[in-house]
Amino acid sequence: MSSDDKLSNKTEELKGKAKEGLGNATDNEQWQAEGKADQGKGNVKQAGEKLKDAAKNVFDK
Numbered sequence: 001m002s003s004d005d006k007l008s009n010k011t012e013e014l015k016g017k018a019k020e021g022l023g024n025a026t027d028n029e030q031w032q033a034e035g036k037a038d039q040g041k042g043n044v045k046q047a048g049e050k051l052k053d054a055a056k057n058v059f060d061k
Contacts, residue, residue: 005049013042 020035022028 006046009042009045009049011042012045013039016040016042 016035016038018035019031019038023031023033023035
């Protein structure tokens with residue numbers, strides 16, 4: 001997994017947390033939902049990249 005991918009995925013997750021927090025603070029349900037969705041997308045991408053890394057490590061041995 002490249003550093004750029006890691007940073008991008010983590011950034012997406014953190015943006016989602018911020019958006020959800022802002023939605024909670026302003027009682028904006030749309031921002032809350034979008035924030036949770038962004039966090040989920042970031043987490044799924046991170047998990048996929050970790051799986052690729054694990055598979056690569058298995059086959060590189």
